[in-house]
């Protein structure tokens with residue numbers, strides 16, 4: 142059996158006495174969009190930080206192509222790209238320069254410091270901006286873009302890393318519902334239309350967006366996976382199991 146693109150095995154993480162991840166396991170395949178749902182404090186951000194190699198697990202492992210993320214450096218590590226709720230762009234730089242930041246690490250350090258990117262890198266960055274519908278805004282400063290546009294630039298920056306996996310922690314939490322849906326549609330199309338078969342793991346607080354755009358939904362509660370179903374099978378009963386009775390307001 143071949144290894145899945147990405148696998149989390151029995152991930153555990155505590156902050157002092159507080160258990161944030163309590164043996165969570167999941168798998169993601171090429172070209173798959175996985176949504177992670179769960180109440181506040183369930184451990185989603187903790188999980189994502191560990192998956193991206195930004196924080197160590199206490200026990201268990203996150204494996205990309207069967208290799209432990211915690212041990213990855215350089216080129217291997219860049220196969221996992223991260224998209225943040227607050228976009229994390231450099232405000233004073235243009236959209237293009239922000240996307241080129243995704244190529245840092247692919248170029249020798251001195252070229253990065255001097256911002257001397259190759260023609261190929263610039264072409265790739267422009268293609269990534271085109272992919273997210275912002276080629277016309279390449280020279281605009283990041284802080285002159287709307288929130289939705291900034292998140293698209295952040296996704297273009299992630300694409301410029303030529304990743305196998307994009308991890309996005311609440312990528313639409315700062316956006317209005319319409320713009321947020323557009324960003325989810327973009328992430329889904331990156332999974333489904335790209336020849337390379339990029340996978341996306343994305344956390345959300347909106348079950349309806351997860352059901353509309355994800356292939357599979359994983360539910361995290363008190364640090365453990367309590368739900369792992371096809372998005373089409375994620376019904377009200379499954380959401381009730383995840384959030385409990387308080388979290389899903391009844392229709393008026």
Ligand SMILES: Nc1ncnc2c1ncn2[C@@H]1O[C@H](COP(=O)(O)OP(=O)(O)OP(=O)(O)O)[C@@H](O)[C@H]1O
Pocket residue numbers: 156159160161179180181182183184185186187188
């Ligand atoms: N740096 C930290 N120090 C101490 N405790 C932490 C830290 N980060 C998270 N926690 C705790 O770990 C648990 C999981 O938090 P986490 O931020 O991962 O939840 P979450 O599912 O992302 O929540 P939300 O939906 O509100 O973003 C919570 O009990 C939280 O208080």
Ligand SMILES: [Mg+2]
Pocket residue numbers: 185186187
């Ligand atoms: Mg969080």
